[in-house]
Amino acid sequence: MTPPARAALLITCLADVFYPEVGERIVRLLRRLGVEVDFPDGQTCCGLPLFNSGYHREAAEVARRTVAIFRDAEQVVVPSGSCAWMIKHEYPGLMRDAAEGTAAEQLAGRTHELSQFLVKRLGRRRFTSAVRGRITYHDSCHLLRGLHEAESPRALLRELTGGEFVELAGADECCGFGGSFSVRLPEVSTAILDKKLASVEASGADAVVACDAGCLMQMRGGLSRRGSRVRALHLAEVLEPPPEPGA
Amino acid sequence: MSEPELDTPLRERAGQALHDTFLQAALTIATTKFIELRREAFGEFPEGEALRDRAKAIMEATLQRLDHYLERLIDNVERRGGRVHYAASAEEARAIVLDIARRTGARLAVKSKSMATEEIHLNEALQAAGVTPVETDLGEYIIQLAHERPSHIIAPAIHKTRGQIAELFTRELGREAPPDPEVLTRIARGELREKFLNADLGITGANFGVADTGTIVLVTNEGNGRMVTSLPRVHVAVMGVEKVVPSMTDLAVFLAILAKSATGQKLSVYTSLVNGPRRGGELEGPEEFHLVLLDSGRIRQLAGPLREALGCLRCGACLNVCPVYRQIGGHAYGYTYPGPIGILLTAMLNGPASVRDLAHASSLCGACAEACPVRIDIPRMLVELRREVGDVERIAPWAERFVFGAFGRLLRRPALYRMAARLGRLAQLPLVRRGMIRGLPLFFGEWTRTRDLPPVAARTFQERWRDLRREDGR
Numbered sequence: 001m002t003p004p005a006r007a008a009l010l011i012t013c014l015a016d017v018f019y020p021e022v023g024e025r026i027v028r029l030l031r032r033l034g035v036e037v038d039f040p041d042g043q044t045c046c047g048l049p050l051f052n053s054g055y056h057r058e059a060a061e062v063a064r065r066t067v068a069i070f071r072d073a074e075q076v077v078v079p080s081g082s083c084a085w086m087i088k089h090e091y092p093g094l095m096r097d098a099a100e101g102t103a104a105e106q107l108a109g110r111t112h113e114l115s116q117f118l119v120k121r122l123g124r125r126r127f128t129s130a131v132r133g134r135i136t137y138h139d140s141c142h143l144l145r146g147l148h149e150a151e152s153p154r155a156l157l158r159e160l161t162g163g164e165f166v167e168l169a170g171a172d173e174c175c176g177f178g179g180s181f182s183v184r185l186p187e188v189s190t191a192i193l194d195k196k197l198a199s200v201e202a203s204g205a206d207a208v209v210a211c212d213a214g215c216l217m218q219m220r221g222g223l224s225r226r227g228s229r230v231r232a233l234h235l236a237e238v239l240e241p242p243p244e245p246g247a
Numbered sequence: 248m249s250e251p252e253l254d255t256p257l258r259e260r261a262g263q264a265l266h267d268t269f270l271q272a273a274l275t276i277a278t279t280k281f282i283e284l285r286r287e288a289f290g291e292f293p294e295g296e297a298l299r300d301r302a303k304a305i306m307e308a309t310l311q312r313l314d315h316y317l318e319r320l321i322d323n324v325e326r327r328g329g330r331v332h333y334a335a336s337a338e339e340a341r342a343i344v345l346d347i348a349r350r351t352g353a354r355l356a357v358k359s360k361s362m363a364t365e366e367i368h369l370n371e372a373l374q375a376a377g378v379t380p381v382e383t384d385l386g387e388y389i390i391q392l393a394h395e396r397p398s399h400i401i402a403p404a405i406h407k408t409r410g411q412i413a414e415l416f417t418r419e420l421g422r423e424a425p426p427d428p429e430v431l432t433r434i435a436r437g438e439l440r441e442k443f444l445n446a447d448l449g450i451t452g453a454n455f456g457v458a459d460t461g462t463i464v465l466v467t468n469e470g471n472g473r474m475v476t477s478l479p480r481v482h483v484a485v486m487g488v489e490k491v492v493p494s495m496t497d498l499a500v501f502l503a504i505l506a507k508s509a510t511g512q513k514l515s516v517y518t519s520l521v522n523g524p525r526r527g528g529e530l531e532g533p534e535e536f537h538l539v540l541l542d543s544g545r546i547r548q549l550a551g552p553l554r555e556a557l558g559c560l561r562c563g564a565c566l567n568v569c570p571v572y573r574q575i576g577g578h579a580y581g582y583t584y585p586g587p588i589g590i591l592l593t594a595m596l597n598g599p600a601s602v603r604d605l606a607h608a609s610s611l612c613g614a615c616a617e618a619c620p621v622r623i624d625i626p627r628m629l630v631e632l633r634r635e636v637g638d639v640e641r642i643a644p645w646a647e648r649f650v651f652g653a654f655g656r657l658l659r660r661p662a663l664y665r666m667a668a669r670l671g672r673l674a675q676l677p678l679v680r681r682g683m684i685r686g687l688p689l690f691f692g693e694w695t696r697t698r699d700l701p702p703v704a705a706r707t708f709q710e711r712w713r714d715l716r717r718e719d720g721r
Contacts, residue, residue, distance in 0.1 A: 011708045013658075017668050018701040020708035027715050036719075039712050044658040050651060052611060054633030054643075058655030065659060145613035174570045178610025183693040185571075185608060188261050190697040192570045192610070221698030224683050 003122045008038040008073035012083045013045035014213035022079055025236040032241040033122055040069045048086040052179050060094040067104050076111040080212045081143025084113040113143055115211050115235055119152040128240040129163030133206030135238060136168040140212035144172055153211050153235055169199045177218035193222045200230055207231045209238055253581045257604040264575040270406050274576050277405045281567040284511025298503050303621045305497045306558040316458040316491045323461025327523030329536040337367035340541050344369060344483055347537055348378045351481050353447035359472040360384035361452025362400060362561055363485040363541055366583045381442045383471040388435050392419045398577030400563040401509050406576050449479035453486035459494045465519040466505060472519050482533040487541050489557040508620040509562040544596045552631045556591040558621045565615035571608055587615040587625045599635040600642050606632040671703040
């Protein structure tokens with residue numbers, strides 16, 4: 001399989017609005033790896049919040065327009081495991097007819113969460129750390145149990161030059177975000193988060209990395225509130241783009 | 248039947264649980280232990296994964312022909328001299344058991360641990376009819392003394408610490424009891440021995456019913472199940488219709504994974520195979536054996552969205568790994584079956600309206616589906632229930648439906664979506680402190696009460712893209 005030369009970025013609503021720097025870093029990273037990056041116009045959200053709350057008619061309409069927007073993309077890169085999961089697992093079932101279904105299936109096959117794209121499609125796992133200190137990793141639920149991916153992000157973090165990777169106790173346990181769950185039962189969501197953050201702080205890490213903007217919003221929100229020195233970072237924020245090719 | 252816990256809203260019930268320090272201590276210790284034990288048990292058992300697949304296949308094939316296997320089970324139980332009753336509802340099931348009790352003149356009933364009899368609230372009905380029910384599983388015995396309901400499918404008293412149990416024994420049994428599990432067990436054993444000898448009626452559930460042989464299977468750890476099924480004159484087993492397995496070979500597959508998933512044991516201490524009443528020449532066993540097959544919404548789900556949940560073995564593994572259950576325990580759910588699978592079973596037994604709020608008591612993290620010995624896709628069905636509540640039956644609050652409807656429209660109109668980001672940027676101006684939003688009014692405050700919120704970025708990614716595209720230099 002030849003590494004793709006071109007990829008479209010599906011930014012996701014959370015990264016677009018709250019963490020645009022993550023998107024910027026991904027664009028620069030991919031370009032340095034020789035990938036031309038497209039950003040198809042008209043993107044909003046993958047529809048997962050609607051889907052998970054049970055509003056499937058609304059979710060289906062959002063899904064159909066996303067499929068249309070990315071129809072011409074050879075490869076699609078997504079910075080969140082949950083959104084990638086939504087596209088890969090739920091889109092095909094939300095389509096109205098066979099033609100739409102085929103288009104959704106094709107998009108599902110071309111869609112990759114960032115760490116998977118880097119490791120499995122580009123075959124790149126050696127990067128320099130963009131941050132100082134010790135790093136740990138939180139498995140986002142959809143990436144781990146939905147896309148069955150535990151290894152790609154860890155491979156990248158373990159091999160970081162200038163970084164020290166430590167495993168997180170209970171890394172595979174939920175951070176308590178869960179989309180609207182976080183505000184429907186905020187006390188329970190926060191209690192789950194507190195447990196996660198206690199584990200992060202006990203790990204001695206300076207930063208906890210996640211591959212999902214939802215988990216990041218939850219963990220950053222909690223770390224900031226408790227005035228912790230630990231930072232929650234997206235994978236793209238710890239991978240330093242390699243020097244210019246030929247430079 | 249009304250559930251007294253439900254007078255308080257779910258969020259409040261959960262809040263009370265979060266503030267109960269005893270509960271928190273007990274839950275963390277017990278669920279962590281269960282998780283470790285299960286992990287070790289399957290770790291030492293490489294064929295476990297294949298057996299889980301096999302179990303799921305057997306379950307699906309059995310549901311395909313459930314009528315056939317049930318008929319076979321009924322024939323074989325009757326051939327062995329047992330009597331079979333069919334209960335379409337919890338009410339019918341109670342009436343059947345009460346009728347048996349009345350006819351046999353029963354005054355004292357001993358019970359082996361059974362979620363099916365919890366589900367139909369049998370103890371209250373027996374009590375009201377003048378029959379004293381005595382729970383003989385240690386956990387259930389504790390719960391009965393405390394006038395509570397089980398808070399876990401296999402560990403009913405999981406929410407209690409040993410100190411609380413010692414106090415309970417001291418108070419209820421009128422004798423000094425130290426917080427020592429061994430001593431407490433010995434006390435319960437002494438109390439129960441006398442009940443076993445005097446009981447007229449033995450009541451159990453059933454982990455499985457083997458169609459080929461008419462055997463009722465009980466999986467227990469304390470030996471009380473054997474006493475309940477062999478000492479009293481009459482034995483009544485209440486079994487959900489979905490608990491039928493075709494053959495002894497199939498049973499072996501389920502037994503190989505059930506105890507490992509539940510307690511991490513290779514097998515439970517006792518696996519009792521009950522083959523009807525005492526026959527000529529046998530020294531032990533009841534004179535009468537009754538099997539009550541309980542439908543109560545199960546059969547309907549053969550063609551319903553919760554079909555897969557009919558495969559539940561009641562091992563409790565999904566409770567132990569559920570981040571929500573681990574925080575709030577079983578009682579906060581408010582119904583007989585707690586945890587993620589409990590939400591599905593509650594909807595099955597009581598209809599989707601009963602889980603309007605409960606269907607959302609999950610972060611959909613998927614740990615339950617991963618732990619389930621028969622790989623029931625619990626999160627998918629929770630979403631399906633949410634769809635019924637929100638989209639189909641429209642029993643979600645109108646404000647919620649309005650918000651999600653508006654959100655959906657926003658996401659279909661990119662210009663509107665971009666404008667919303669700009670509006671958010673303006674609205675947040677007075678609220679941002681040191682790069683984060685620390686307090687918000689109304690509904691949004693649900694987030695900021697305990698967590699900071701990132702502000703809408705000064706420039707969204709979409710707004711930055713024009714510059715980024717130029718940067719490419721190609």
